[in-house]
Amino acid sequence: MISYHGADTDFSLKGKTAIITGGAAGIGKATAEFFAKKGVNLVLADLNPQVDAIAKKLGGKNIGVPGNVCEGPYRKSVIDAAVKTFGGADILVNSAGIVALEKAESISEDFWDRTISINLTAGFRMAQVFGAYLIENKRPGSIVNMASQAGVIALDRHVAYCASKGGIISMTKVLALEWGKYGIRVNAVSPTVVLTELGHQAWDGPVGDAFKKEIPAERFAEPDEIAGIIAFLCSDAAAMITGHNLLADGGYTIK
Ligand SMILES: NC(=O)c1ccc[n+]([C@@H]2O[C@H](COP(=O)([O-])OP(=O)(O)OC[C@H]3O[C@@H](n4cnc5c(N)ncnc54)[C@H](O)[C@@H]3O)[C@@H](O)[C@H]2O)c1
Numbered sequence: 579m580i581s582y583h584g585a586d587t588d589f590s591l592k593g594k595t596a597i598i599t600g601g602a603a604g605i606g607k608a609t610a611e612f613f614a615k616k617g618v619n620l621v622l623a624d625l626n627p628q629v630d631a632i633a634k635k636l637g638g639k640n641i642g643v644p645g646n647v648c649e650g651p652y653r654k655s656v657i658d659a660a661v662k663t664f665g666g667a668d669i670l671v672n673s674a675g676i677v678a679l680e681k682a683e684s685i686s687e688d689f690w691d692r693t694i695s696i697n698l699t700a701g702f703r704m705a706q707v708f709g710a711y712l713i714e715n716k717r718p719g720s721i722v723n724m725a726s727q728a729g730v731i732a733l734d735r736h737v738a739y740c741a742s743k744g745g746i747i748s749m750t751k752v753l754a755l756e757w758g759k760y761g762i763r764v765n766a767v768s769p770t771v772v773l774t775e776l777g778h779q780a781w782d783g784p785v786g787d788a789f790k791k792e793i794p795a796e797r798f799a800e801p802d803e804i805a806g807i808i809a810f811l812c813s814d815a816a817a818m819i820t821g822h823n824l825l826a827d828g829g830y831t832i833k
Contacts, residue, residue, distance in 0.1 A: 795828025
C-alpha cells in the first residue's frame, strides 16, 4: 500500500538513494545534479566510461557504474553497487535512451531492434530487477521512466521511437497496477524536445524551428526543468500519483 506520510511541503528527497540510467548526459545528468542538491545519494548507470568521475564530481559518496543497460548482469550489478555503497536504493530513473530517425518503409531490422532494445526492453528489465529488489526487501520506492510526447502522438520518421515510447507508457501503467500494493509507484514523464545533446542533434535547424512554432509555449524544454518534474514525482508530494504519464510538452499534444 502507498502510505500517507502527511502533506509534503518541501518536496524532500534527503537521504534517499537513486539509480539513474543514462546519468552521464542530458536529462539523466540534469536529474543527477538536481538530486545531488536535494541530498540524494546517487548511483549513475551509463555506457560512458567517465560516468564514475561524473558522479564523483557531484560530491558525497556518489558513484557511477559504466556499462550497457541492455545486458542483464550489468543491470543487476548496478543494484548491487547501490546496496554495497548506500545500503539500498529507493528510486530508479530510467533515462538511458536513443533516438534515430528513418522512414517507416525503409527502416532496417537492426535499426528497429536496437531502438526497441534500448528504449523499451532495457527500461522494462531495469524496472523489473529494481522492483524485484524492492519487493524482496519490503522497501517502498519510486520509478520514473522517461517516455516522450512521441509515445502519445505520431511524428514523421519516428516509427521505432514512437513505438518504444508508447510501450514505455503502457509498461509504466502495468507496473503501477501490479506493484501499488508493495508501496512502489511507477510513473512516466513525456517531454517535448528537450535541449540535450540528443535534442540538439535531432531538432537544431529549420525543421526544429517550425516545430517550435506549433508548441503553445513556443519553446523546447531545458533538461533541468525535466529534472524538477522527476524530483516531484519521486517525492511524497506525489504519493497518490502512480501509473501516470506526465506530459511536459508545453501544450503540444493538447491540439
Ligand atoms: N532530448 C529530448 O528531446 C527528449 C525528449 C523526450 C524524451 N526523451 C527521452 O529522455 C531520455 C534521455 O534523453 P537525453 O536527451 O537526455 O539523451 P542523451 O543522449 O543526452 O543522454 C542519454 C544517455 O544515455 C546513455 N545511454 C544510451 N544508451 C545506453 C545504454 N544502452 N546503456 C547505458 N547508457 C546508455 C548515453 O551514454 C547518454 O549518457 C531518453 O529516453 C529519451 O528518449 C528525450
